[in-house]
Amino acid sequence: MTGETLTIRESRGKLILYLFGLVVFLTGGVWLAANTPDIDTFSKVLLWGLIALLAFVALEGLRxxxxxxxxxxxxxxxxxxxxxxRKVGWDDVERFKIVYMRSHFFSRRITYEDSGPGLAHVAWTLKSGARHDLAQRASLVLTGIAGVIPKSMxxxxxxxFPIMEAWRVRHAASSQDA
Structure with missing residues (x-):
């Protein structure tokens, strides 16, 4: 089974909705900037900075x-x-789980049970002694998980979740047998 590979791509439909929302906000920002000539300089700079940020995010979405x-x-x-x-080895993963991210103003809270609205993501934890990069180490300290797979798949x-967990169990077990 060494040649077995599964590739899952991002959903273009989700990306189209994402880009549509960005275009709506960009258009609204440009309209607001063009139709409010009497705002102070700080507000104008802030508004154009927001428009530039949204344009950058839209370019990333197009890419x-x-x-x-x-x-x-x-x-x-x-x-x-x-x-x-970077590839995460099956032997390094302790388990996969579904986490729910809920936004509260400028912070995010991660819960492990479905107790209301929130975006479900597949997350993984690493075994003790597994290799960690800096981002995974920070994520483990702050949230208890090593990483998440985005909802754009x-x-x-x-x-x-069941696909990831089945691959982990099958291939971690086969590498321990070898």
Whole structure:
């Protein structure tokens, strides 16, 4: 089974909705900037800064339309990204779980049970002694999870979770037998 690979791409439909929302906000921002000539300089700079930020995010969304992120599963582990991303080995993953991210003003809270509105994501934790990069180490300290797979994939968390956990169990067990 060394040649077995599964690739899951980002959903273009979700990206189109994302871009549509950005275009609406960009258009509204430009309209507001053009039709309010009597605002003070600080507000004008703040408004144009927000428009520039939204334009940058829209360009990233366009890039993702043509070069979508991929979740690639193989016998050695999984990787997520555009071109080159660090592979997480199946032996390093303790388990996968579904987490729910809820936003509260400027902070996010992660819960592990479905207790109301929130975005479901597939997250993973690493075994003690597994290799951690700086971002995973910070995430482990702050949230107790090593990373999450974004909601922009072609399948939701409830469909993706059993696939990820089955690959982890199968390939971690096969590497321990070897």
């Amino acid at each position: 993702r339309m043509f070069w979508p992120c991929k979740l690639i599963l193989d016998a050695a582990g999984f990787s997520f990204g555009h071109w080159s991303s 072609q399948m939701g968390a409830s469909e993706l």
